[in-house]
Amino acid sequence: MSPLATKPPKPAATNPEIIRNFCIIAHIDHGKSTLADRMLQATGVVTPREMKAQYLDRMDIERERGITIKSQAVRMPWEVDGVNYALNMIDTPGHVDFTYEVSRSLAACEGALLLVDAAQGIEAQTLANLYLAMENDLTIIPVLNKIDLPAAQPEKYAEELANLIGVEPDEVLRVSGKTGEGVEDLLNRIVELLPAPQGEPDSPARAMIFDSVYDSYRGVVTYVRVVDGKLSPRQKIKMMSTGAEHELLEIGVISPEPKPTDGLAVGEVGYLITGVKDVRLSRVGDTVTSAQKSATEELGGYEDPKPMVFSGLFPIDGSDYPALRDALDKLQLNDAALVYEPETSAALGFGFRCGFLGLLHLEIVRERLEREFNLDLISTAPNVIYDVVAEDGTSQRVTNPSEFPEGKVATIREPMVACTIIAPNEFVGAIMELCQSRRGTMGGMDYLSQDRVELRYRLPLAEIVFDFFDQLKSKTRGYASLDWKFDGEEEADLVKVDILLQGEKVDAFSAITHRDKAYSYGTMMTGKLRELIPRQQFEVPIQAAIGSRIIARENIRAMRKDVLSKCYGGDISRKRKLLEKQKEGKKRMKMVGRVEVPQEAFIAALSSGEESKDKAKK
């Protein structure tokens, strides 16, 4: 029987001494959500009847992909030696795109569970988040999960973890989220090892926002950790970064559904609702204080989200443009990092140039637009921000190949990333080859254990946004894990490659590449298009060019015969319907000059390289 708390502590009147705030750092698939499920059950906040897998992941997309995008914070009672404790588990996103959100979640905790699959060992992103947690001075509890698996090697990986954080291997806890083994012991250790939060109960209130979620019924729900003072219902609060004031309509804790309380006090974690409708008015990292008796100093660490990867999103059916705009407006309510502005492409029509935190963010936004808003979209190849200085010394930020200056440029600087890759040592050669082909320079290499290696590379961001991760996975049979962070800018010899159909530039296919790669991009794209664009009534040259210099060329031969041979009395209705269908099909074609390009050609040509090359071979 689990030692369910007999008298759970009351929110707003909880002594910080009996509060423990923690998060879980884990790699995708290492069982974080399952372990969280077991803790919800063990502490009795979810009854067996209410239980469902990945209880805390609310979005379909989270459940399907097994990832956490939005944070959650659950208050769980737990009794140890007759004392009732309040444990706040903050479920955080695990992906590099959301590093800033992770850092804010970590800042809301005193401790972190480092959760590692006992059959896989630590992965690059986990390592990165672990370092982040250590920088935040969090107490780390190392935990090996999935010890029930036949392939589990708890001894081996306990040693790996022990080496990483400087503990003894037997201090590494062993649990199974699947069977529940070790979960109660883990809860006890959280109480025992993690420090209680500290704060000034009598100072002006200060609470840090670590996530903000838009709910269509209630408006924005803001998750906060109270550092000093107390927040109460009906109180006027102020956002310190903007000075905006709101009334607290509701404040409470989540256990595991939202429950209004009399307020939140020092060390407590919960939510607040002010009636605002846009998460950008309640930003992650901002400090909430009381309007009457305001704090003078922010908690610090607030940053505006900075989009790093850009892509054009265009509706396949041009008439969906207003729907796409509405959908982006709605998504932005819940995603302060998403930025967009209208863009017009000669080839793709009206759409939006969107900025994302990274590739996963792009993929998620795109998928949500398609699924939740039922839109069919084309996204252009993602690109990064370039700093282009013209010969006259004027500098320009370029987020779109179409903005690339036509004239002479003095210098171009591109964003760089520092990558960490962890993989079994047998793949080191393949990884080095890949990184070198992506203009990487090696920073170092360390053995985490006898057969697992950490490689550090500095790479241009542009080289990893397209298909780097897929390539890495395929070259390492899925074993490698990748993490990266921004690492300044560097000058590079970059050029814009344009693709021309029958002499007309197709803006959607223009790309900024390194000069050494321009030729291979040109031949790849012209080759792909030759396969993808159907024959027309005339020959269509496809060219790749840097400025006016042609670097690659293919030809689509003319369609020489296109006429229905027989058309007699009984054929007329059928033939008419065929032509109507062809006309209808033509409407869905994008016209480049006189060349009809099917939507599918754009989609296939813009989808990642290898895949469509394979298709072309078939």
Added chain:
Amino acid sequence: MPAQPIGAPAPLHGRIPAGSAVRCEERDFSLYVHVPFCSVRCGYCDFNTYATDDFGNGVGLGSYAQDAVAELEFAQRVLRESGVPDRPLYSIFFGGGTPTKLPAADLVTVLQSAIELFGLQKGAEVTTEANPDSVTRDDLFELRAGGFTRVSFGMQSVIPSVLEVLDRTHTPANVPKVVQWAKEAGLQVSVDLIYGTPGETLEQWRESAQAAVSYQPDHISAYSLIIEEGTKLAAQIRRGDYQMPDNDLMADMYLAAEEIFSAGGYHWYEVSNYSTTEATRSRHNYAYWRNQDWWGIGPGAHSHINGTRWWNLKHPVPYAHKVREGLSPAAAREVLSAETRRFEDIMLQVRVIDGLHISKLDGSRSPQDIESSLDWLQAQGLIEPRARSEGRVQLTLQGRLLGDAVTRELLPDL
């Protein structure tokens, strides 16, 4: 037969809407008679035809003529009831199937009854299709005596391997013989050819085209093979037994035909049709391309009266039951809007040598749009500049190869 189009329900009384009954006197009226019998089913054929003589239920080859006459009587009554004035027939065409599966006497019975009911214009053309293997010299004389003026033989090819892929059973050597007999009987003669059969080479096609010319018929039709869904040949191609001929080869075959027919004294007058003179063009088919009126007799036959199209029940048994009860055998129909009629006019008239009157396009798009389409077609060498200056769209040789592209360019936006 291909799946019939989807249409609106057709009324059992068969009367046509008032909108289609007006000003019919300005339009030519023809008759198509569909004979749905064959000895064997050819692998490429998707026409409504059956390799049996007897469907049971008292329906079969033996009852065909009688049922066809019943529908003819029904047609006369219904047109009158609809307010369409009586019009003597402009042309009659017996197609199939294999019309000559019927005894020549039955064909003549149906023809005579049609003439009796509707009358025949002076110079009317009366054609029957015929299989070179199943028709005798006597049959041809009997048909001529019974009122037929023209016969069309399904020759397809002279290459045995090509005929085999097509499942055609006739002996190529029979063709010149039957052509000769038909001429002796005083019939105009047409032969049908098919090119682009899987496996056929350009040389083999040239040989067939040359052979057709050497028989000196009055008229030659040359169709590229269309692989229709649901045919045996389509399945064979799907299975990989045969390769679809490639688009370039088809184009070369068309050009070869053009060259051989021209050299033999034949002139194109429709994308797939050639004749020795203007007088030997197929008057009946030309009526289709001019979008005139016709009544289709027989199972699955299509009819068109001034903007109303309908098509009969496909199977001979339900068809026969309907006509025997004096009810319309139509399966469905469509009443065309003015826009759709224009669409069809464009689609059909582009195909023929007289071409499309550019004035037909007036109002379909802005005059500038129409002009720029025509400019482009002319720049591409697809339409004749001279005909354009006379107000017509006439395809060049290049334009005939890309006829559908030209049509799509001229059609109004949907």
